[in-house]
């Protein structure tokens with residue numbers, strides 16, 4: 001006879017415990033149970049419910065994937081970002097909580113612009129998390145989302161469509177191609193690849209084995225290459241008093257600030273994330 005959902009939950013937590021601590025295992029188990037049709041409220045109020053065969057099979061296949069170290073977002077194909085549920089797959093970075101903080105900062109920067117901004121560029125859009133959030137909040141602003149990865153753009157387009165936001169997508173290599181040299185942006189936002197090559201060894205296994213490396217590591221040895229290009233591009237293609245908001249590597253905040261200063265950016269602020277790490281740079285042309 002099939003087990004009840006409380007017993008099944010306990011078994012799932014035990015299986016997840018191979019890779020995660022107790023607390024994480026429980027949190028992930030709730031996510032997986034939601035996917036198989038038993039949300040947390042139902043689970044807590046109806047623990048004796050006998051699980052359906054198809055739910056058990058689905059759960060088992062999720063647990064098999066999880067046991068290989070695959071992140072839960074790739075296993076269920078979705079990630080939670082602010083108020084949105086975004087589709088993700090292995091071709092795209094799983095959006096991080098610090099990027100939610102960047103978006104919230106961008107909301108207030110946009111609200112405080114001297115004149116209503118008209119055009120925003122998101123460099124390295126990935127799942128589209130930043131571009132979609134901004135367009136959703138400010139539907140009148142024209143938002144362009146750029147990435148060089150076809151997989152990422154396909155997912156970002158799907159996400160935009162599902163969430164009913166109209167974004168311009170641009171496939172280009174930001175380091176190599178000439179980007180929209182006839183367009184002037186009010187705001188350039190970016191969470192570019194910024195992990196240092198020396199950090200490869202220390203990356204958690206689920207990141208190293210499953211997330212796309214070009215989304216994490218810039219090419220070559222210069223960890224700041226994207227900031228150099230964004231600063232140079234922004235100096236030419238931002239409107240007067242146009243701004244940049246970029247996510248940064250906490251260890252590189254001084255160097256990145258100098259890069260923007262050298263290109264004439266003013267009013268540079270470095271903001272800490274929730275865990276107290278210097279994570280976001282805002283600057284004005």
Ligand SMILES: C[S@@+](CC[C@H](N)C(=O)[O-])C[C@H]1O[C@@H](n2cnc3c(N)ncnc32)[C@H](O)[C@@H]1O
Nearest residue numbers: 095124125126147148149173174191192193215
């Ligand atoms: C750190 S991820 C950020 C993704 C998403 N914006 C987020 O915050 O979750 C960096 C993104 O930059 C893209 N990328 C890497 N190199 C690029 C390049 N040379 N030109 C354009 N996009 C690039 C990657 O495909 C990836 O989607």
